[in-house]
Amino acid sequence: TDQSLIRNFCIIAHIDHGKSTVADRILQLSGIVPEREMRDRFLDRMDIEQERGITIKSQAVRVPWTVDGTEYTLGMIDTPGHVDFTYEVSRALAACEGAVLLVDATQGIEAQTLSNLYMAIDHDLAIIPVLNKIDLPSAEPDKHAEELAGLIGCSPQEVLRVSGKTGEGIRDLLDQIVMDVPAPHGDPEAPARALIFDSVYDSYRGIVTYIRMEDGRLNSRERLHMMGIGMTHEPIEIGVISPDMTPTKALGAGEVGYVITGAKDVSQSKVGDTITSAARPATTALEGYRDPQPMVYSGLFPVDNAQFPELRDALDKLKLNDAALVYEPETSVALGFGFRCGFLGLLHMEIVVERLGREFGLDLISTAPNVTYQVTGEDGTVHHVTNPSEFPDGKIKAIVEPMVAADIITPKEFIGSVMELCQDHRGEMGTLEYLSPSRVEMHYRLPLAEIVFDFFDQLKSRTKGYASLDYHQDGEQRADLVKVDILIQGEKIDAFSAVVHRDKAYAYGVMMTKKLRELIPRQQFEIPLQAAIGAGSSPGRPSVRCARTCWPNATAATSPANASCSRSRRRARSA
Numbered sequence: 001t002d003q004s005l006i007r008n009f010c011i012i013a014h015i016d017h018g019k020s021t022v023a024d025r026i027l028q029l030s031g032i033v034p035e036r037e038m039r040d041r042f043l044d045r046m047d048i049e050q051e052r053g054i055t056i057k058s059q060a061v062r063v064p065w066t067v068d069g070t071e072y073t074l075g076m077i078d079t080p081g082h083v084d085f086t087y088e089v090s091r092a093l094a095a096c097e098g099a100v101l102l103v104d105a106t107q108g109i110e111a112q113t114l115s116n117l118y119m120a121i122d123h124d125l126a127i128i129p130v131l132n133k134i135d136l137p138s139a140e141p142d143k144h145a146e147e148l149a150g151l152i153g154c155s156p157q158e159v160l161r162v163s164g165k166t167g168e169g170i171r172d173l174l175d176q177i178v179m180d181v182p183a184p185h186g187d188p189e190a191p192a193r194a195l196i197f198d199s200v201y202d203s204y205r206g207i208v209t210y211i212r213m214e215d216g217r218l219n220s221r222e223r224l225h226m227m228g229i230g231m232t233h234e235p236i237e238i239g240v241i242s243p244d245m246t247p248t249k250a251l252g253a254g255e256v257g258y259v260i261t262g263a264k265d266v267s268q269s270k271v272g273d274t275i276t277s278a279a280r281p282a283t284t285a286l287e288g289y290r291d292p293q294p295m296v297y298s299g300l301f302p303v304d305n306a307q308f309p310e311l312r313d314a315l316d317k318l319k320l321n322d323a324a325l326v327y328e329p330e331t332s333v334a335l336g337f338g339f340r341c342g343f344l345g346l347l348h349m350e351i352v353v354e355r356l357g358r359e360f361g362l363d364l365i366s367t368a369p370n371v372t373y374q375v376t377g378e379d380g381t382v383h384h385v386t387n388p389s390e391f392p393d394g395k396i397k398a399i400v401e402p403m404v405a406a407d408i409i410t411p412k413e414f415i416g417s418v419m420e421l422c423q424d425h426r427g428e429m430g431t432l433e434y435l436s437p438s439r440v441e442m443h444y445r446l447p448l449a450e451i452v453f454d455f456f457d458q459l460k461s462r463t464k465g466y467a468s469l470d471y472h473q474d475g476e477q478r479a480d481l482v483k484v485d486i487l488i489q490g491e492k493i494d495a496f497s498a499v500v501h502r503d504k505a506y507a508y509g510v511m512m513t514k515k516l517r518e519l520i521p522r523q524q525f526e527i528p529l530q531a532a533i534g535a536g537s538s539p540g541r542p543s544v545r546c547a548r549t550c551w552p553n554a555t556a557a558t559s560p561a562n563a564s565c566s567r568s569r570r571r572a573r574s575a
């Protein structure tokens, strides 16, 4: 492919503003998906994505587009919108020269519109502002074009107007992409360098590696060298995705495609690594990706402990396709062998557990998620605690918790409710800016632990669904946190321990003991349930007590399966 005729771009937007739908119309107009094979959100290839109606994975696809008789090759990447998948977006941006910034014409600019725009600017991408959903009667294109133009620094006339539903304006958008997005600037004569931006494990073909060529050419008959891990492979197939995997003889500078080497060992491909030619290797690797920092941790345990090796294997394979997932083995007295996993947020955690179930047939128990804490003991040793059960016993000098900077966009009538919500969550207010006469952007600094759990749901309900939220890590602060242990028949159940703010410890204890009282089947003898507050095991420490008199033969009381409340509730109902 002639490098000057390549245009690589991604579609970025706030969640639900219509990226996948606009991508559908592009696929259709370009003619690469036959009418009878077209389905909604074509590029959301996973079942979970189709069922939930959200994009989880970025998808790259090549589409042809002709302007004035010249055929251009467009490399399009559809990206996810949810804040948990920002890392997916950042990797996609590194494979493009341009970004289509899509904004719902009925909603206007939202929190992830801004965060994605800033990321695209950081990557020096050409930005094409577009209003979508102009077919809706409630669309206010003039008003939002003004807003968007103000944000980007263009004139409102330059903001395109399209409908992903009817296809209106999509041709103009494609023409604009050809005009505004620069051709890739890699050196076609230099030794080959390709960036691995994603990969996936295919049970028949082994690892499929997605690459973006920077310089030179990679040939399907030539041995490949992975510069970071230092391995050499024979390629079995090289190709492009259009809309399915289509083999080609070679990939040249600027092209986006895939490589299959037949490797089945997951350690043989790493996202962010550079592929070069073994015969004529490049000397310096491309700049890879920074490993993302997990936001929340949770323990994952197979219901059937014999499945532990399968879980390890499944996590290794899933990690290929989800570079943000981290995990290390852990053991729990109550739950046996499992893994402590780090996630970018609760949605990410939910998706990982669901994918492990669907794609690998694993039935799992997850423990309550928590953030990480740095705990300094009396003797000055610092513990990095990702698991409440590792919280050091004995006296504690200081605890430090992670903080986030949050940006909340809301109609101005909800300013009061948002302030109240943030105060309840130990938030510290920063500045407040008006985006337009009716909408404001509020900045807060909050503890991560306060924001990852129910904050977003509460924000939505207090603002009738109108507010949007984006956040990123912002240092740490000292906090008055305590560990709460749950004891059943005097025995501490490690999987139920939690680290919470001192003011909320009592409420957590009451909530847990109450819940257990409902869940544990009746026995003929009394089962004491206790919650104990404070790290050490001092005899006089405060505790919440509650008892369950139950009948025999229901010994599930302390069985591992009860660690996940929703699961045991389901069981209780079916029993």
Ligand code: GTP
Binding pocket: 013, 014, 015, 016, 017, 018, 019, 020, 021, 022, 041, 053, 054, 055, 056, 079, 080, 081, 082, 132, 133, 134, 135, 136, 162, 163, 164, 165, 166
């Ligand atoms: P995520 O990838 O999950 O962030 O969502 P998305 O931005 O890809 O949005 P998606 O394409 O899934 O569209 C969200 C909803 O808006 C769907 O119900 C679409 O049918 C609808 N939608 C998208 N574009 C249009 C449009 O132009 N007009 C109308 N009326 N509805 C649209």
